[in-house]
Amino acid sequence: MKLFIDEKKCIACKLCVEVCIHDNIRVINKAEEIHGNCFECGHCMAICPVDAITLNRYTNQKSKIQKYGSKELPVSYDDMLQFLKQRRSCRWFKDKKIDKYTFNKLFEAAYYSPSRQNLQDVEIIVLDKDIDKFISFIYDIIKVTSNKFSRVKQLGEYLKNKTKFKHHPLLWEGQQLILIFSEDYSDALIAATRIELLAYTMGLGGFYSLFIMEADKIDHDKLMMFFPEIDNKKHMYSVFVIGYPRILFNKTIPHNKINVFYK
Numbered sequence: 001m002k003l004f005i006d007e008k009k010c011i012a013c014k015l016c017v018e019v020c021i022h023d024n025i026r027v028i029n030k031a032e033e034i035h036g037n038c039f040e041c042g043h044c045m046a047i048c049p050v051d052a053i054t055l056n057r058y059t060n061q062k063s064k065i066q067k068y069g070s071k072e073l074p075v076s077y078d079d080m081l082q083f084l085k086q087r088r089s090c091r092w093f094k095d096k097k098i099d100k101y102t103f104n105k106l107f108e109a110a111y112y113s114p115s116r117q118n119l120q121d122v123e124i125i126v127l128d129k130d131i132d133k134f135i136s137f138i139y140d141i142i143k144v145t146s147n148k149f150s151r152v153k154q155l156g157e158y159l160k161n162k163t164k165f166k167h168h169p170l171l172w173e174g175q176q177l178i179l180i181f182s183e184d185y186s187d188a189l190i191a192a193t194r195i196e197l198l199a200y201t202m203g204l205g206g207f208y209s210l211f212i213m214e215a216d217k218i219d220h221d222k223l224m225m226f227f228p229e230i231d232n233k234k235h236m237y238s239v240f241v242i243g244y245p246r247i248l249f250n251k252t253i254p255h256n257k258i259n260v261f262y263k
Contacts, residue, residue: 015044
């Protein structure tokens with residue numbers, strides 16, 4: 001069984017039964033787990049008004065349990081929309097690296113990210129001191145697209161003679177990368193988006209590198225040779241170049257209208 005239910009605390013309110021999508025809990029006199037098919041979503045734990053339910057796998061993470069007002073949102077619609085409006089990709093960075101303490105604060109966003117079937121299989125690589133070695137490794141994979149993408153061709157020229165270029169063809173002024181791996185694209189994408197948005201609240205910025213991500217599509221097995229610590233079943237679905245912005249913007253720009261259909 002995956003739940004610990006404290007019968008002394010349980011008041012048989014049945015809220016846990018209402019939120020369990022696997023019908024894994026029943027209440028007669030007290031709540032009890034019945035099928036053993038819990039996928040540890042934690043809904044029962046999050047809704048229990050008397051803290052009678054805990055997930056066994058998280059007994060050593062009590063510090064992560066935080067109570068909040070369920071009807072009180074910490075940010076308004078207008079504030080959140082304004083925040084999203086002000087988000088812009090950043091390629092111009094200060095010559096200042098992000099320290100491990102700041103990264104760990106940033107990755108709290110991924111810690112609380114949802115995932116399919118609650119698998120929570122996202123893993124993160126922060127590339128810093130190995131970044132030059134990594135870019136050369138990546139180029140060896142993506143160089144087959146040189147005729148298709150001029151930027152990849154430029155990268156090859158840059159690696160031969162860096163003095164010809166004012167900026168790095170892929171990283172611009174970036175010095176650090178966040179790589180996100182998962183077996184499912186959506187899990188990595190959700191985690192990446194949350195990390196990116198939290199980064200802006202911390203005075204950080206960056207951009208996604210689709211050219212580096214191409215390496216996984218072209219030769220996944222070769223790419224994963226660079227990351228023996230990551231399960232080969234997982235793919236590098238997000239590459240985010242991150243740093244402290246050197247340039248800040250002061251207005252929004254128009255975007256293409258999005259078609260919305262109600263059927």
